[in-house]
Structure formats: C-alpha cells, structure tokens
Amino acid sequence: MPNTLVIVAHPALQQSRANRTLMQAARGAGSHVEVVDLYALYPDYLIDVAAEQARLAAAQLVVWQHPIQWYATPALMKLWIDEVLAFGWAYGPGGTALRGKDLWLAASTGGPQESYRPDSYNRYFFDAFLPPYEQTATLCGMRFLPPLMLHGAQRASAAEIDAHAAVYAQRLASYPAWPELADLPECVECVVPASARPAPQSEAA
Numbered sequence: 001m002p003n004t005l006v007i008v009a010h011p012a013l014q015q016s017r018a019n020r021t022l023m024q025a026a027r028g029a030g031s032h033v034e035v036v037d038l039y040a041l042y043p044d045y046l047i048d049v050a051a052e053q054a055r056l057a058a059a060q061l062v063v064w065q066h067p068i069q070w071y072a073t074p075a076l077m078k079l080w081i082d083e084v085l086a087f088g089w090a091y092g093p094g095g096t097a098l099r100g101k102d103l104w105l106a107a108s109t110g111g112p113q114e115s116y117r118p119d120s121y122n123r124y125f126f127d128a129f130l131p132p133y134e135q136t137a138t139l140c141g142m143r144f145l146p147p148l149m150l151h152g153a154q155r156a157s158a159a160e161i162d163a164h165a166a167v168y169a170q171r172l173a174s175y176p177a178w179p180e181l182a183d184l185p186e187c188v189e190c191v192v193p194a195s196a197r198p199a200p201q202s203e204a205a
C-alpha cells in the first residue's frame with residue numbers, strides 16, 4: 001500500500017460535523033494512512049518545517065482535508081503551504097522532493113452546490129476556485145486528483161455526512177486503484193529558473 005498523508009486543517013474541529021467525521025474515517029482507513037490534525041499540532045502557528053517535509057517525502061498520496069473558508073484554505077493550511085513547500089525543495093532549482101506524488105483535495109463548503117452558479121450568490125461554479133490548488137500541485141510536479149467535495153455541509157444530515165465519509169475511507173483504502181486515474185494526464189513540467197529569485201546576499205555584493 002502506498003503511504004498516504006492526510007493533513008486536516010480545521011480551526012474549530014470540536015464544532016465540526018463534516019470534517020471531524022471525515023478525519024475519523026481517514027484514521028480508520030488503514031495503517032498506511034497517517035492523519036495529521038494541523039491545528040492541534042500547531043496551536044501557536046509555529047510549524048516544524050523539517051518534520052512536515054519528512055512526512056511529505058515519505059508519502060505517495062498527499063490529502064488536504066479542510067472546510068473551504070473564504071473560497072480557499074483555512075489560515076494555518078495556507079501558512080503550512082507557504083513554509084513547507086519551499087523554493088529549492090518543492091519547486092525551483094533542485095526542488096524535486098514532491099515530484100511524481102499525487103495531491104487530493106477533500107473539502108467541504110457551507111454553500112450548497114446550487115449556490116456555486118453564475119445565477120446564485122457564490123456566482124461561480126466551484127471549479128473556478130480550484131486553479132490555485134491545481135497549479136500549486138503542478139508547480140511541485142504533483143498530479144492534482146479530482147477533488148472530493150461535500151457541498152452544503154452545514155445542512156447535510158448525519159446520514160449524508162456518514163455516507164460521504166464512507167466514500168472517503170474507501171478511496172483512501174483503495175488508492176491508487178481509482179478508475180479515473182487512468183485517464184488523468186501526466187503532470188505538466190513547470191521549470192522555475194534560479195534567476196526567478198534574488199541572488200543570495202554574498203553573490204549580490
């Protein structure tokens with residue numbers, strides 16, 4: 001079984017219905033699945049970058065599981081991306097640590113699916129909010145797998161959340177034997193030249 005790393009980012013997990021259930025499902029999905037509760041681990045926002053990079057290096061499938069907040073990741077997840085996916089490690093010259101891995105987004109929204117339409121209050125189909133995730137993966141040489149979304153999570157019944165969590169656990173247990181992976185294109189190569197960053201101080205002087 002390929003190692004799977006599930007990073008859960010929910011700023012108030014004790015009040016969560018969807019993500020708490022999903023996290024429990026992930027924990028039961030197999031011994032190859034490591035689940036990290038980011039807000040519990042780093043309540044002070046002081047991320048151990050080396051430890052996070054070691055976890056990532058050991059995984060073939062990386063899962064970002066979180067509620068959508070302001071059309072994006074919760075704040076600590078964003079900080080984790082800023083700090084852990086470092087230039088020269090995750091992308092740029094020598095930045096090949098994540099190449100060939102898969103990234104899967106498992107997220108929930110408060111807005112129901114029908115609110116993510118041009119004629120409703122979220123104005124855009126939800127796919128319009130995915131390019132920052134997809135390009136983050138691609139820049140790091142990772143395939144961005146089709147996301148698993150739970151829309152309308154606040155009003156979903158317990159039975160609907162349980163059914164969604166069962167699909168999630170089944171997916172985590174069966175990766176990489178997912179039928180849709182055969183049709184996914186290879187990751188596009190994004191070469192960031194060394195000149196894209198300022199020279200170190202000693203060279204610049």
Ligand SMILES: Cc1cc2nc3c(=O)[nH]c(=O)nc-3n(C[C@H](O)[C@H](O)[C@H](O)COP(=O)(O)O)c2cc1C
Nearest residue numbers: 016017018019067068069070071108109110111153
């Ligand atoms: C600060 C904040 C921002 C939010 N932004 C969005 C949003 O942009 N779009 C949306 O559909 N729901 C938004 N929500 C609702 C959450 O996505 C929703 O409560 C969550 O997915 C429910 O999952 P849970 O039961 O695990 O908490 C937001 C919630 C909070 C607290």
